[in-house]
Amino acid sequence: MAYEELKLEHQLCFKIYALHRELMAAYRPLLDELGVTYPQYITLLYLWEYEEATVGQLCNALGLDTGTVSPLLKRMEVNGLVAKRRLVSDERTVMVSLTERGKALEEEARSIPSHMASCLFGDDETGARSLASVLDQTIRQLVETRKQ
Amino acid sequence: MAYEELKLEHQLCFKIYALHRELMAAYRPLLDELGVTYPQYITLLYLWEYEEATVGQLCNALGLDTGTVSPLLKRMEVNGLVAKRRLVSDERTVMVSLTERGKALEEEARSIPSHMASCLFGDDETGARSLASVLDQTIRQLVETRKQ
DNA sequence: CTCTGTTACATTGTACACAACATAATGCCC
DNA sequence: GGGCATTATGTTGTGTACAATGTAACAGAG
Incomplete structure (x- = not known):
């Protein structure tokens, strides 16, 4: 008895939402072998390309906010994929770079x-x-x- | 120095991921007025159309698993949008239906x-x-x- | 009727995602 | 150089997501 425009099957948003989750599910087995999650994977994609980045640059490039990226980087640091250091020129800024282990994953990801x-x-x-x-x-x- | 195929800008997955998040951000102000989140909104879409559903039917229709849907329904119940009852014919099965308040939101969502x-x-x-x-x-x- | 496998749902643990807030460093105006 | 807005990052709280596990109810085989 619903209004036609509110039926689930007509919602484009739902198709996008569903595709997103199907996609994550498809990536999971591949990324499990690397020991990373999807957001961690795209962080690595960025770092493989640019060598290093500030937290802010990563937030911008990935379109995520600091509340997501900051703990994500902490987990990646614990797992030995990235290293963090504060800039001497600006102690507020944290520069993120790849460890050897982080660099080595690029071959496995090809x-x-x-x-x-x-x-x-x-x-x-x-x-x-x-x-x-x-x-x-x-x-x-x-x-x-x-x-x- | 990254391999071309691993550059972030070439990743279709990232476009889908980004679109998904842009879309959620676009919905948020509208759904805030209804007092629901996006997953709660699509749950309502389903219930507006079919009146009621078991937890399993909702999981199937929305493509979510019980670990997501079960606490989601609990929050919706607390917020007075849905009611739950166990079937007499099968005490394992939980039937979810709309409250008056849940039904009333349909007009606001049109x-x-x-x-x-x-x-x-x-x-x-x-x-x-x-x-x-x-x-x-x-x-x-x-x-x-x-x-x- | 009992044993056993299955089904329906709930819970736990880990990891996003984002709003809102907290904190410390910087820059600038005077 | 002290005060103050701004900037860069981190933290807290709420709500998904999903794998793995738990639990009670059901369904058949014998």
Whole structure:
């Protein structure tokens, strides 16, 4: 007896929410082998690319706030993946860098993107690009709207 | 110096992850007015449509496990949105139904879908449908892969 | 009727995610 | 150089998520 527009099956948000969780579930077995979670994995992706970053840069790049990133980095430090040091030039700023163990994981991670691509698209090459462009477009629109 | 395939910007997963969080952020102010979170909102969507459901049916429909749904329902019960009762025919089964207050929220929620649609797509009507179909396709592929 | 496996749900433990607040270092205005 | 807003990060509290485990109720085999 619900209003048509409120039916669960019509909600785009729910598809995005569901896809997000399916995706995390698909990554989990791969990331378990590296001993990291998904948010830790994307933190590593950033650090593999830029060598080191401040906490603030990581928050910005990943779109997460300090309440998420700060304890996440603490766990990664405990697990020996990253090291933290305060800048001499500004004692407020914490610079995060990879340990040898953190760097070494990059080799083990190399196979993940292509493996995940096949999980997401099977053999459909064009599907990936069309999903990417639609997602970019939608995120842009959302961010746009939020800023007003 | 990272491998090209491991750069953050190339990761489709990250776009989905980011979109998911942007979307939750966009919903938050609307749902705050109803006094519910997003997972509670989709639980209400289901109950508005089907009147009542067992815990298991909700887990299935929402794709969440009992460890998530069980405490979520407990909070909704405390907030006076749902009621729970055990079936006489099977004392293991818990039936969840809406309270008057839970039913009343449906009216207040009616404006949410169209409001969110404009946040997601601006004026672009076709964007919604193309995103929906790409998401459906991708979820199907992921679920397919997971089952093997 | 009893034993045993299964089912439905709840609980525990770990890890996000974010709002709100706390803290310490910096920069700047005078 | 003292006061003060700002900045960078950390902490607290609430609410997901999910794996693993617990528990009571049910369902059949013998």
